[in-house]
Amino acid sequence: MSVGELKVPFVERAHRALNDRFLQEALNTATTRFMTLRHEAFQAFPQGEALRERAREIKEATLQKLDFYLEQLADNVERLGGHVHWAATGDEARGIILRLAQERGVKLVVKSKSMATEEIELNEALEHAGITPVETDLGEYIIQLAREKPSHIIAPAIHKTKGQVAELFSRELKRPLAADPEVLTKVARGELREKFLQADMGITGANFAVADTGTVVLITNEGNGRLVTTLPRIHVALMGMEKVIPSMTDLMVFLSILPRSATGQKISSYVTLVRGPRRPGEMDGPEEFHLIVMDNGRSSQLAGTLREALYCLRCGACLNVCPVYRQIGGHAYGYTYSGPIGILLTAMLHGNHAVRDLAHASSLCGACQEACPVKIDIPRMLIELREHLDRERIAPLAERLIFKSFARVLTTPALYRVLGRLGRLLQRPFVKDGRLGALPVFLRGWTDHRDLPPVAERSFRERWRELER
């Protein structure tokens, strides 16, 4: 999705996605593949279940002492010669990075995949300031060339065909390229290798930050995380404040479950632990290291409805299993984070108004919670979110009235009885072969894609009364 398309309402975005045949196929293939890989990985890992519980507990324990761990992390990073910056908002985080880059005369920035920098739309800000950001994760590179947002947390370009990628690369490099993933990957390697060697600054996110040792942890499969933190003379890491964990012992728990949940791997190809700038005697590594700790709406949820969403590891497992995501893909959500967890994170970052429609883009089936490595109770939070939308009068008036009336009907037996009878009468023209087929006008949405069971000829209460007699 290009920026600005948010003006299109969610229902329409979803509709477009449903009518995009390639997207449908790509989504189905990708999410099914990830789902299967994850399932197989945990099947072959009996201790996985206990480790998930452990991981969940570590996340909660960390939040309960968040102030302590953040200070410990900062002390350790500084002790190692790194610099720590504090950003209350996304705006502030962007400002810090821009200032760092400008003061040091940075022209070219290489980035490894980071949802935090996506969240603050850092690339646009850098470009605006005349600094060239280059995404180096292959998927991110593709969507950067296409000027789009990621459509999946861990596979940002799953919505693109190899033909489209070949077109993008050909346009960028001004030479025709074959639509062959092997060839295109090789071309990207050559192109991006040059950028790695030329760049003055490397920007990363942080999958974890270990408080006790002052270590930023990056997990990649391509190795771009290593290159970004090895070649440029400045390394800037941007982390959401909830990414801190207490110790190396905790880290090993997460390393066991995060890759399995994301791609079904026992461990990703590269796990990179960075502690400050290079030490004396080291041949390579950055001479400057900056860590930016970002709040951007997170602290408001420490005691809020969405606290549990702060456990999220960004593995994408909940996207793959979500019956809604599987149909509409990431772009239809309209914001940086998609899928079930994305709805909650969007509410956290952009406020409840942003999820007026999105809060309903879930069937509450619970598959997300089951797949989540830290068992985040996403359905509960979605329900609470819907409640808030109603109470804060953000939900459309019609919806609020309907639910209010619905509640009235359900709590007033006489009214329920009368309406039941009325329904029985009114449905007659629409019942065919014992099924409620095509309802008229504004009720169409209920029966366009499925049949409903009709209101029973005799209600349970009526039958009960007869039985009692």
Place this chain on the structure above:
Amino acid sequence: MTTRAQFIQRVRGEMAKTPGLFAARSADRPQEPGALAETIRRQLAERWPAALARFSEEFERVGGVLYRVADMEEACATISRIARERSAQRVVTWATSVLGAELEPRLRAGGLEVAGETAGLPGEAERSRFRHASAQADIGVTGADLAVAETGSLVVLSGPGKARSASLLPPYHVAVFGKGALVESLEQVGVIFEALHRDPGTMSGASISFITGPSRTADIELTLTRGVHGPREVHAIFVESL
């Protein structure tokens, strides 16, 4: 500009509003990680053959190639053979002080061009020379501080004489290791890391990398492709005499 005090104050204020979702503790850390790490190493001095077998299985599963040789002489011959089979010429290596003095001359004798890292305090010119050599090299030869059986991972700690680029920039990476590097699980790695960080003298570099097979991506139509940014082949040579 938000200061550290303001940021933490804000977090504290919000934390004070809730006791949290449930009673929770972070992972139990070893009280004496140094002693525990020592115990693990002692146990592995007996159990290493099983760990090597498991490492071999997992390492090959992720696309690595494992060799088992008697000594460094044989290791050098293996590296030369890997180079020959790939028409590779230029080799970049960690410092001789880390990998052993015999490596460089032996590789040279095998007809390879070797750019070895020098230990000591490298200046700008030295850094730039090594970076250039790594970027041009076909093969990077390093050691491995740990070899994790459970995942088939090579763990390398950066430090003087242990450049990060050597295992990263060349298309072929060859790591040489001995039984002392073998550990069974990530849990054991956790204990060793706790011990390493407890004793500030032991960590002379700023980076630790887990390398598990070649660089890979599936970002274009889920087609698995190797060597996107890092090496497209990873070889590990287990040297019995090390």
